[in-house]
Amino acid sequence: MKNKNGRRRCSKPASNKPAAAATPSNVDRLSKLPDDLLLNILERVDTLDAIRTCILSKRLLKLPTMLSHLFISVGSISCHHNPALEFGIRDVLRISHAVAGVTDNILSRRTPAIAISELKIRFVLTDHDSVCIGKSVARAMATQKVEKAEFQMVTEKAYGDCHPDYLLHFASHFNAFLGACSDAFAGLTRLWLRNLRFGELDIPNILSTCKRLESLCLTNCDSGIYSVLQIEHDQLVELVVHSGKCERIELTCVPKLQRVSYYNWFSCEDPLSFGFVPRLSKLSLTKDGTRLRKKTLELSQLLANVPSITGLHLDFQSEKIWVLPECPKLLTPVLRKLQQVNLVNLPEGCDFAWTMFILEAAPSLEELCITVLDHSCNMVTDKHCEKAEVEWKPYPLISSTRI
8 A cells, every 4th residue: 555655655554562561660569568658657647637648548448446656626627727617616616526426436546456546636625525546545545555645635716815704714615625534644645735814723623634745735724813833743744835924933842844935924033933853854935025014034043953954945035035134153052053055036236245144154054046136127125125134244264164
């Protein structure tokens, strides 16, 4: 047969051979990974996201029951990461009910022979569903080995939208939850509470119930304006406090406490009082300075009972300097073991010479980090925020030779 140019065109006979087999590059390599490696990957994301991933493959369907690190979050159900979404009370109740159901399903269906290395649940504090979550966790603790467990509770309203009556109402809900699920709280190692105004004896009751507690975080929690919170616990290692209306937090007897962080305290006096805290080594203080203080902090007095501090973090966040430079004679007894200092958001008026009072009082200092920012661009300012006097004449010799 000829084509238009007069040349002969050859026709190829139809092939009866089957299609070529898929090359190795087309094979699902993820499904061929060993279980331990797949579990390592899945445990790096939210547990619900891990379950959604496993649904896509028959090979992965058995893995959710083998997870040892569990993180069940209200955000994974409610899409709270999208700020454009607004939720009403019905949405909150619906989501809270869903979290309770998911928690029970995951904990009741997993393989009991595999210990739970870490269980973290973030949920909305409500009457019924919080108790359901607590009961599910208590059953898991009774039938399985749970090495670490954490509750992170949020409230129906953000703190900025809360009238004081709401804070009392939320605290009442929490106390009922604590009483109904004391077995679950007894096994917790971490607890994060938000937007609660407790009674005078509530904090001691919480601490006595949470016998294994190692880390406590309080955000906008107090026992009333200018109240005093007393902390006593045998196992607590870390305390983090964000805001609140406390006059002072007294760490009366916390023998294993190692780290304390306090952000934007309310009081015009020293925010912390240290009793028996022989292992305390890390202290972080952050204050924006918009609330006028009657006096600046004197580290020699604040840390008089804490001679073991090795790390100090001070974040000023404004033009207000709330730490008083002191002479080495007063500071050396409390800073002699200090190894790392981080001074953040110092105003421009504080040059390197201002930091010399720390250098002179800390013979073991190894690391000094200073961040100086223009307060007019990056810091919080307020008409009541007056810049403190920061002039300081350093001694001729610097005692630290290791920095």
